[in-house]
Amino acid sequence: MGGVRLFLLLLVFVARVDGGTITVTKAMDWGEGSLRQAILDAEDGDTIGFDPGSLELTGSFAAVDQPFESLGTFVVEVDEVNDRVTLSFDVTGTASFADFQRLWFTDEQIANGDAEPEADFDRDGTGTFLEWIYGRNPIEADAQPGGVVVELTPGGDLELTFPRARDLPAAVQVAVQSSVNGGNWPVVPGTDYAELAGVPIAGRPEVELVTIRITNAALLADAERLFRLEFRVP
Numbered sequence: 444m445g446g447v448r449l450f451l452l453l454l455v456f457v458a459r460v461d462g463g464t465i466t467v468t469k470a471m472d473w474g475e476g477s478l479r480q481a482i483l484d485a486e487d488g489d490t491i492g493f494d495p496g497s498l499e500l501t502g503s504f505a506a507v508d509q510p511f512e513s514l515g516t517f518v519v520e521v522d523e524v525n526d527r528v529t530l531s532f533d534v535t536g537t538a539s540f541a542d543f544q545r546l547w548f549t550d551e552q553i554a555n556g557d558a559e560p561e562a563d564f565d566r567d568g569t570g571t572f573l574e575w576i577y578g579r580n581p582i583e584a585d586a587q588p589g590g591v592v593v594e595l596t597p598g599g600d601l602e603l604t605f606p607r608a609r610d611l612p613a614a615v616q617v618a619v620q621s622s623v624n625g626g627n628w629p630v631v632p633g634t635d636y637a638e639l640a641g642v643p644i645a646g647r648p649e650v651e652l653v654t655i656r657i658t659n660a661a662l663l664a665d666a667e668r669l670f671r672l673e674f675r676v677p
Contacts, residue, residue, distance in 0.1 A: 464490045538610045540676065543575040547582055576615070576674050578608030578650035591672060601657040603672060606650050607641065616675045619655055623668050631670075635659035 465484055468476035481491045538546070544558040557564045558581070560572035567584035574581035577590075591605045603619070619636050620628040636658060641651030655672065662668060 464492055466492050466494050468494045538575070538608070539612055540572065540575050543581075544571065547580070572674070576608065576611065577606045578610075578647070579606075593670075596656070599660070599663065601663055601670065603655040603657070603670065604652055605672065606644065607653045609641075609649055609651055612676075614677055616677070617653075617655070618673045618675060619657065619670065620673055621662060621668055621670050623665060625669060628671065628673075631657070631659075631662070635662060 465481045466476075467478050467481050474480060478491075485491060540560075544553055548558040548564075552558055552564070556562060558571050561570045563570050565580070565582055565584040569577070569579065569585070569590070571581050573590075579585055591603050594602045594604070596602055617638075619631040621631050622628045637656050639654040639656060641653050644650050644652060657663065657670065
């Protein structure tokens with residue numbers, strides 16, 4: 444979606460470390476002397492520098508491949524003041540679960556099962572699939588617990604509120620289920636609840652808070668009735 448931004452930062456500091464120095468001399472997208480070629484050639488310990496006599500260190504460089512063109516584009520920005528290059532990812536489309544896995548995990552991690560739907564790579568209690576739904580980082584434990592918050596409104600309705608990534612495909616569905624014994628979980632008819640408009644989260648434009656309000660008084664009259672949400676991808 445336009446305006447939604449997910450930043451994956453790769454900082455290349457122009458400060459000498461143990462290794463060689465690769466100098467960028469061209470602002471063009473490819474070829475010897477370009478930033479793309481410098482990134483491809485760089486090894487651990489190398490420094491990427493810029494020759495101010497050959498190019499202007501401002502604006503953007505088209506310097507990386509675009510493996511996720513349906514989701515968005517990588518953008519390289521040169522920060523001349525702080526002497527660094529920032530690689531960001533501009534989300535302009537929707538992110539399938541497979542896209543999410545490939546964005547956050549290496550091929551080796553995916554092959555090892557670390558990105559499976561139920562896998563909890565960062566050990567924060569939330570599996571990879573729900574991290575995708577909630578718009579969270581699946582490889583770094585979240586400081587605050589996430590998930591569904593349950594509240595009873597003054598009018599007697601039950602509300603289930605959860606964070607949802609704004610770039611999820613439209614095909615992703617949420618189903619409300621209920622049970623009186625925890626064994627059988629039939630789907631609650633859509634006429635018994637309403638999904639309220641998403642509410643933006645301050646500082647997190649890529650995520651919104653979504654509330655499901657259950658309005659069927661007969662269902663809510665049963666004190667032992669349980670409710671849960673199931674997220675589906677057809």
